[in-house]
Amino acid sequence: MAIIMAEGLARTFRTRGRTVEAVSGVDLEVGAGEIVGFLGTNGAGKTTTLRMLATLLRPTSGRATVAGADLRRDPAGVRRRIGYVGQGGGAHPDALVGEELLLQGELYRMTRAAARERAAAVAGRLGLADLLDRQVQTLSGGQRRRLDIGLGLVHSPPLVFLDEPSTGLDPHSRRELWDHTRRLRDEWGTTVFLTTHYLEEADALCDRVLVMDRGRIVIEGTPEELKRKVAGDVISVEVADDPAPAEAVLRARPEVLALTADGSTLRLTVARGEQALFGLVQALGGAGVRLESIQLTRPSLDEVFLAATGHPLHADLPIPIPPAPATGLAGPASAGPADPTGLADPAGPTGPTGPAGPAGPAHEGALGARRA
Ligand SMILES: Nc1ncnc2c1ncn2[C@@H]1O[C@H](COP(=O)(O)OP(=O)(O)OP(=O)(O)O)[C@@H](O)[C@H]1O
Numbered sequence: 001m002a003i004i005m006a007e008g009l010a011r012t013f014r015t016r017g018r019t020v021e022a023v024s025g026v027d028l029e030v031g032a033g034e035i036v037g038f039l040g041t042n043g044a045g046k047t048t049t050l051r052m053l054a055t056l057l058r059p060t061s062g063r064a065t066v067a068g069a070d071l072r073r074d075p076a077g078v079r080r081r082i083g084y085v086g087q088g089g090g091a092h093p094d095a096l097v098g099e100e101l102l103l104q105g106e107l108y109r110m111t112r113a114a115a116r117e118r119a120a121a122v123a124g125r126l127g128l129a130d131l132l133d134r135q136v137q138t139l140s141g142g143q144r145r146r147l148d149i150g151l152g153l154v155h156s157p158p159l160v161f162l163d164e165p166s167t168g169l170d171p172h173s174r175r176e177l178w179d180h181t182r183r184l185r186d187e188w189g190t191t192v193f194l195t196t197h198y199l200e201e202a203d204a205l206c207d208r209v210l211v212m213d214r215g216r217i218v219i220e221g222t223p224e225e226l227k228r229k230v231a232g233d234v235i236s237v238e239v240a241d242d243p244a245p246a247e248a249v250l251r252a253r254p255e256v257l258a259l260t261a262d263g264s265t266l267r268l269t270v271a272r273g274e275q276a277l278f279g280l281v282q283a284l285g286g287a288g289v290r291l292e293s294i295q296l297t298r299p300s301l302d303e304v305f306l307a308a309t310g311h312p313l314h315a316d317l318p319i320p321i322p323p324a325p326a327t328g329l330a331g332p333a334s335a336g337p338a339d340p341t342g343l344a345d346p347a348g349p350t351g352p353t354g355p356a357g358p359a360g361p362a363h364e365g366a367l368g369a370r371r372a
Contacts, residue, residue, distance in 0.1 A: 004030035009062035024215040037206035046195035083152030083160035098132030108155040142173025162194040233273030240290040
């Protein structure tokens with residue numbers, strides 16, 4: 001069952017007399033209980049798409065249903081059923097961890113008892129149970145990030161958006177965060193939609209990856225599918241004698257999609273390495289070719305990204321116009337009569353700002369989180 005369905009979602013910004021097409025017509029479908037990741041370079045349009053789906057930005061065109069509610073007609077319904085954890089993080093540095101979680105529940109109009117119970121459950125799930133009496137500013141980067149995510153989960157949303165959840169974390173904390181995210185999916189059935197710059201994160205954590213480039217989804221699939229579809233597997237064959245007879249044998253094989261020769265080593269691309277390997281070895285043996293070694297290599301998501309976009313993930317791409325720095329907070333709850341759809345555009349044309357929860361002012365850290 002799809003928890004997100006979007007069609008032709010697009011957003012342009014007008015800044016300094018120019019139009020920036022941040023997202024140009026995205027179609028996507030996310031199934032309940034999936035961990036789906038948007039992978040892309042800076043400025044690809046990931047955050048803008050996430051913010052549209054979370055009702056924080058009004059789409060220029062397109063439509064979507066998110067967690068059973070229509071993005072345009074029922075943005076408050078969407079907000080009630082989702083969590084949103086922005087890049088900035090939301091917790092107040094002086095507050096205690098437990099207080100922040102409780103406050104979040106109360107902002108969602110939970111009773112104190114229900115908020116307390118839920119805060120304890122979230123803290124337990126995210127490995128924060130021993131930290132409830134700690135001041136937020138004393139937490140490590142990884143603990144702080146887990147608290148940010150916890151704030152987005154207190155109201156039990158079936159779907160949570162995480163914008164670059166592990167940026168700035170060391171590899172150990174990043175892995176810990178992945179474990180917790182998987183447990184959210186496995187034990188609570190939470191659907192997680194995240195953005196990331198990290199190939200490793202997309203590969204290790206995501207059930208499905210959507211590669212985004214210059215405002216469009218250019219390819220999508222499970223990490224394994226993408227590697228197969230785009231790059232194929234590579235088999236490197238090192239022969240003991242003259243490589244020409246081996247090359248002739250291999251070129252005649254239908255499963256060999258491409259072949260390059262480098263001295264006595266032949267590199268073959270095949271769709272499914274483990275299936276092709278045995279037949280190729282047999283054919284070479286039958287032709288009297290003596291092998292030194294044979295090796296199967298699976299492509300990485302790096303290669304997938306390069307093939308799909310034409311540039312490496314970490315290339316410095318020109319970013320048309322950087323977004324203005326975050327300013328004040330506004331959200332649908334404060335959009336007022338000028339916004340009859342309730343789909344506020346808090347950022348306006350130039351500045352991204354924070355969301356609002358159902359109970360009032362909020363901030364970028366977690367949807368609906370924080371005191372005014
Ligand atoms: N409020 C805004 N005003 C003008 N341009 C904007 C605004 N927000 C985003 N953009 C532009 O839209 C494009 C997409 O930005 P977006 O933040 O969605 O990319 P991203 O893939 O999330 O990048 P990053 O990984 O750096 O967060 C960029 O060119 C960006 O400069």
